[in-house]
Amino acid sequence: MKQLIVFVQKEFLHVFRDRKTLLMLFGLPIAQIVLFGFALSNEIKNSKIVVADYSKDPVTTELTQEIGSSRYFKVTRALESADQIDAAFKRGDIKMAVVFPAHFSDDLTHTGTATLQVIADASDPNQATTVTNYLTEIVGSYNAGLAQASGQPLQIGTQVRMLYNPELKGAPNFVPGVMALVLMLVCTMMTSVAIVREKELGTMEILLVSPFKTVYIIISKLMPNLIISIINLFIILALSDVFLDLPVKGSVWLLLLASFFFILTSLSIGLLLSINAKTQQAAMMNSLMGMMLPTMLLTGFLFPIENMPLPLQWLSNLVPSRWYFIIVKRVMLKGLGFATVWKETLILAGMSLALLTISLRRFKTRLQ
Amino acid sequence: MRTFLFLLEKEFRQMLRNRQLLSILLIAPLIQLILLPLAADYTVKNIAMAVVDQDHSPSSRRLIEKITSSGYFKLTGYTASYNEALALVQRDKADLVLQIPAHFERDLVKENAKDLYISIDAIEGTKANLGGAYLSSIVSDFNSEIRLQWLGPAAPDATPQVTVAPANWYNALLNYHLYMVPAILVTLVTAMATMQSAFNIVQEKESGTIEQINVTPIRKHWFILGKLIPYMVLSIIVFTLGLLAGWAFYGIVPVGNLLTLYGALIVYLFAMLGMGLLISTYSATQQQAMSLSFFFINIFNLMSGIFTAVDSMPDWAQYIVETFPPSHFIKIMRMVVLKGSDWSDIGYHLGAMALIGLGLNVWAILNYRKTV
Numbered sequence: 001m002k003q004l005i006v007f008v009q010k011e012f013l014h015v016f017r018d019r020k021t022l023l024m025l026f027g028l029p030i031a032q033i034v035l036f037g038f039a040l041s042n043e044i045k046n047s048k049i050v051v052a053d054y055s056k057d058p059v060t061t062e063l064t065q066e067i068g069s070s071r072y073f074k075v076t077r078a079l080e081s082a083d084q085i086d087a088a089f090k091r092g093d094i095k096m097a098v099v100f101p102a103h104f105s106d107d108l109t110h111t112g113t114a115t116l117q118v119i120a121d122a123s124d125p126n127q128a129t130t131v132t133n134y135l136t137e138i139v140g141s142y143n144a145g146l147a148q149a150s151g152q153p154l155q156i157g158t159q160v161r162m163l164y165n166p167e168l169k170g171a172p173n174f175v176p177g178v179m180a181l182v183l184m185l186v187c188t189m190m191t192s193v194a195i196v197r198e199k200e201l202g203t204m205e206i207l208l209v210s211p212f213k214t215v216y217i218i219i220s221k222l223m224p225n226l227i228i229s230i231i232n233l234f235i236i237l238a239l240s241d242v243f244l245d246l247p248v249k250g251s252v253w254l255l256l257l258a259s260f261f262f263i264l265t266s267l268s269i270g271l272l273l274s275i276n277a278k279t280q281q282a283a284m285m286n287s288l289m290g291m292m293l294p295t296m297l298l299t300g301f302l303f304p305i306e307n308m309p310l311p312l313q314w315l316s317n318l319v320p321s322r323w324y325f326i327i328v329k330r331v332m333l334k335g336l337g338f339a340t341v342w343k344e345t346l347i348l349a350g351m352s353l354a355l356l357t358i359s360l361r362r363f364k365t366r367l368q
Numbered sequence: 369m370r371t372f373l374f375l376l377e378k379e380f381r382q383m384l385r386n387r388q389l390l391s392i393l394l395i396a397p398l399i400q401l402i403l404l405p406l407a408a409d410y411t412v413k414n415i416a417m418a419v420v421d422q423d424h425s426p427s428s429r430r431l432i433e434k435i436t437s438s439g440y441f442k443l444t445g446y447t448a449s450y451n452e453a454l455a456l457v458q459r460d461k462a463d464l465v466l467q468i469p470a471h472f473e474r475d476l477v478k479e480n481a482k483d484l485y486i487s488i489d490a491i492e493g494t495k496a497n498l499g500g501a502y503l504s505s506i507v508s509d510f511n512s513e514i515r516l517q518w519l520g521p522a523a524p525d526a527t528p529q530v531t532v533a534p535a536n537w538y539n540a541l542l543n544y545h546l547y548m549v550p551a552i553l554v555t556l557v558t559a560m561a562t563m564q565s566a567f568n569i570v571q572e573k574e575s576g577t578i579e580q581i582n583v584t585p586i587r588k589h590w591f592i593l594g595k596l597i598p599y600m601v602l603s604i605i606v607f608t609l610g611l612l613a614g615w616a617f618y619g620i621v622p623v624g625n626l627l628t629l630y631g632a633l634i635v636y637l638f639a640m641l642g643m644g645l646l647i648s649t650y651s652a653t654q655q656q657a658m659s660l661s662f663f664f665i666n667i668f669n670l671m672s673g674i675f676t677a678v679d680s681m682p683d684w685a686q687y688i689v690e691t692f693p694p695s696h697f698i699k700i701m702r703m704v705v706l707k708g709s710d711w712s713d714i715g716y717h718l719g720a721m722a723l724i725g726l727g728l729n730v731w732a733i734l735n736y737r738k739t740v
Binding site for chain 2: 018024031032038039043048059089091108112114124125137140152160161169172173182186189190280286289290292293297303304309326
């Protein structure tokens with residue numbers, strides 16, 4: 001036991017002596033949470049569009065105004081002719097073009113319908129579908145206005161309520177996602193260098209011939225990173241509460257318990273990478289080149305997991321941040337209790353246990 | 369010049385000798401490029417819907433059937449009370465709740481107007497918005513049907529209607545992979561170029577060999593160039609392999625000119641290698657270089673418009689994004705590959721990248737002299 005304490009002390013000294021690295025380990029995750037929390041949202045708004053109006057009558061003017069005043073669109077300019085649309089798309093400065101054919105208002109009053117053309121830059125299919133839908137919605141409410149004015153019978157209305165996030169801000173979705181992503185990658189990265197650095201410097205041999213238990217070596221390597229990560233977590237939660245108006249609605253203790261297992265899992269992944277790598281560079285390239293994009297995509301905060309092909313859905317089960325993201329959303333945002341997150345917490349606990357066991361085994365075999 | 373060639377040879381040899389690293393650099397990006405676009409699908413479909421039908425009338429049943437047969441919604445709960453439906457939303461079993469109030473049909477006939485209630489889990493903004501929009505448009509279709517049925521064809525929609533004729537250019541089939549593959553390729557090249565150049569000089573610092581190089585007569589800019597050229601070559605190889613994989617697995621053939629694409633790539637790599645160099649001048653250990661690279665690459669990935677729209681960000685964030693070389697190169701890639709944009713179309717982005725690249729490299733060289 002005394003051995004262990006001495007060991008842990010030594011590792012702490014190492015970490016705290018290197019002020020610059022320490023500053024980065026605290027500063028960079030926090031900067032990211034704040035930046036992403038304020039800047040990111042899945043919403044599509046302020047899309048720049050152009051209008052080509054061949055009719056220029058009261059109806060097209062009113063519709064153009066309605067479109068321009070919605071938060072989804074920003075009419076950047078009026079085109080003289082539709083021929084300019086292709087050039088504008090190719091320069092990439094607009095997302096959509098609206099074309100009103102000639103005699104729009106006349107058609108509407110005489111034939112009962114008038115058709116406006118909407119051309120979307122579908123090189124981004126998601127945005128194209130979304131902006132087309134938003135525009136259809138605006139036209140729909142214009143039509144509803146016409147219907148109401150003419151006293152149509154049997155009107156079914158809809159009252160829509162947005163739960164949990166009535167202002168449709170980006171932060172409620174992105175903060176838990178980014179928390180899961182950043183915590184996991186920072187933990188993995190920090191630990192991935194731990195063992196391999198000693199290998200590279202040659203001090204590993206000394207450790208291996210010394211009478212210390214391998215468990216102690218591993219615990220002492222993980223300890224400082226665990227503490228740093230937990231402090232990081234506290235800072236992130238405080239920032240979310242103060243600056244982003246996202247307090248922990250549920251039990252803080254529950255969130256901490258789940259976070260502990262999540263952090264432990266991520267540290268264990270780093271440990272395993274470190275044991276397998278020959279150089280620090282390889283370890284870190286593995287932990288970032290190999291993990292950054294998969295973690296980002298398979299956590300589920302950018303793209304819905306249920307849309308993915310089955311093999312990728314299975315793969316996403318192996319990504320710890322996926323489970324943590326669910327836990328944070330439920331406990332922090334929705335204020336739910338243990339009954340709804342025990343499964344995810346258990347998965348994280350199981351993952352950390354399994355990874356630590358494998359690490360210990362692989363570490364021992366290196367002795368021979 | 370001859371010393372420079374020797375140095376270059378040494379760097380290439382060192383790079384080729386490190387098999388573990390080389391396989392990470394070549395194989396990992398390719399696997400990711402092939403697999404990950406499949407995960408990046410934002411098509412909003414299968415919106416999970418819970419229904420609270422307190423009316424139990426023929427109309428309410430018909431409405432539910434109309435919604436579920438639209439293809440966008442799947443019915444995941446049919447509950448007796450709103451609270452039960454809300455519990456499904458809490459457990460992510462439902463994305464939205466449609467509540468049909470009691471006496472819906474009767475009141476609609478009697479009062480000529482009646483409301484439905486829709487509650488949406490709005491944590492994910494887009495899904496919420498689109499789900500609501502789809503549902504509203506289905507309800508309004510349903511409304512016209514009911515009018516036609518109950519009032520007969522004699523009383524059709526007498527009011528004028530504006531209709532929308534949508535068209536999708538450049539990607540009529542709305543294939544999401546066309547959009548994601550080029551961008552994911554950029555993120556892989558970015559990570560590789562930045563981290564490799566960030567590491568290399570730090571590694572020499574950490575192992576002490578940089579002192580030896582500094583006392584040799586080789587000029588510093590040759591030394592740096594010798595470090596950067598192998599990574600530029602490697603990045604171009606990875607980029608080319610990526611384009612080929614995109615063609616083989618996703619059938620993506622750039623509409624625009626390859627020369628334009630590679631020209632832009634070289635300007636881009638100039639900027640990103642400069643960025644890596646800058647990071648290395650500020651780092652004393654590999655871990656520091658790594659933390660800094662990770663920090664910037666993560667920000668680039670999430671803010672450069674790969675996954676979320678830059679237009680939706682607040683103005684201050686948009687100004688920041690303008691200084692990110694990847695945001696320009698991703699735009700160029702998508703423009704050239706999908707729309708066939710040419711030099712004059714991408715001129716602004718090319719100029720911006722060149723300018724940023726120049727700034728980063730000058731900064732790195734100035735700082736390098738100071739630190740060593």
